[in-house]
Amino acid sequence: MYTCSLERMKDKIKTFSTFGDAGHGGITRYSLSPAAIQARNEFIRRMKAIGAEIETDDVANIYATLPGSDPAAKRIVMASHVDSVKNGGNYDGILGVMSAMEALETVASEKIPHRHPLTAMIWTNEEGSLYPPAMMCSGIVCYDYLPEDIAQKFKYEDMLNSKSILDNKSTFGEALEASGFKGERKNRISPEKYQYMFETHIEQGPILEDEGCDVGVVDCVLGMFNYRVRFYGQTVHAGTFPMKKRRDAFYAASQALCWLHEEIDRLGVPELVYTTGEVVCHPCVHTCVPDYFDFSIDARHEDPKVLEKVLAIVKSCADREWAGCRCEVVKAWNRDTVYWDKKLVGYVKSAAEGLGVSHRYIHSGAGHDAQFASYMLPTTMIFVQSKGGLSHCEPEYSTPEHCTEGASVMLNAVLRADQD
Ligand SMILES: [Zn+2]
Secondary structure, eight states: OOOOOHHHHHHHHHHHTTTTBOSSSOBOOOTTSHHHHHHHHHHHHHHHHTTOEEEEOTTOOEEEEEOOSOTTSOEEEEEEEOOOOTTBOSSTTHHHHHHHHHHHHHHHHTTOOOSSOEEEEEESOSSOSSSSSTTHHHHHHTGGGSOHHHHGGGOHHHHHTOBOTTTSSSBHHHHHHHHSOOOOGGGSOOTTTEEEEEEEEEOOSSHHHHTTOSEEEEEEEOEEEEEEEEEEOOOOBTTTSOGGGOOOHHHHHHHHHHHHHHHHHHTOOTTOEEEOOOEEEESOOTTBOOSEEEEEEEEEESOHHHHHHHHHHHHHGGGSOBTTBEEEEEEEEEEOOEEOOHHHHHHHHHHHHHHTOOEEEEEEOSOOHHHHHTTTSOEEEEEEOOGGGOOSSTTOOOOHHHHHHHHHHHHHHHHHHTTO
């Protein structure tokens, strides 16, 4: 068993936290922004220092590769992202990149023999927080392997035209050209050149901490659905129209949302999570009774049968009348549970056991680039405990010890996979 260096990991955490430092403990590092380019350059500098060969593909994904002893063997890749959400933390995404770097640095410094070439990789634009959608470049690169309904959301031309949320004008394609990181399509990760993919990531939830586990052996990304529940009423004047005669779409929606929570909770399903995070209100003026209200509902669970039951409840909203308003339920999108490769999950578990790192199996509730990669290559993930379960916010934190353990678990799992 090999262990990664706590001191080197601490140094990386400190250095990468400066790129996009927002001044109060976290970062804003949009994909291909000057801050992200600093992080990319630092990655390249450190990887060149250990003799890795650097390549970029046509959507600016970066690959740093140490050759193996067998020139015919396919690459094993460890990948994550350097971009963040607005006012995000110092660990989401970048921990996976730092762990991949740390694994390669350990291989180089300890001269660990390996047959396959080993690659550390940066995916471009995972968060999609400046140029939507999320997981854009894994969507583009894995396009031919994705289920059709997912693939159609990641057409290359559409992605290049994705507009900045800041000015609604400049495009991802322009940022790509200007970045200096646009390389060749032939360098894309593919099943012809790559054998396995690993991604280390913070948990982004409280389960590992609550159970006193340092590392999570991730077995799947949860299936989910995302629907819109819409209410149609009538706008009238807030001062002149009697309460009894109103058809207030906001009031209708609030009643329906409370009812949904009661009905879904009545199912009593452990590990089910559901969220209303986005609303639209029209005309959204304080002197007007709203004639339209629309809320999202996102539900996630491993078992499709559970999701079917929840969906039946959501859909039944449309059969009822809510404060005199008509209700409509419309599908936004859904995805099935994506299971990681069982053999690789086993390698991760054995690595954690061999190193004596406390661990448990865990599902991923969030989407990751690894999820799209898994349609193309055998793939798996390792989670590192998140303090307080916080993420996508500035207080996001994982201890350097836990980060280093995560990297060591990945390194040993990769070295086991290298024997295949
Ligand atoms: Zn992430």
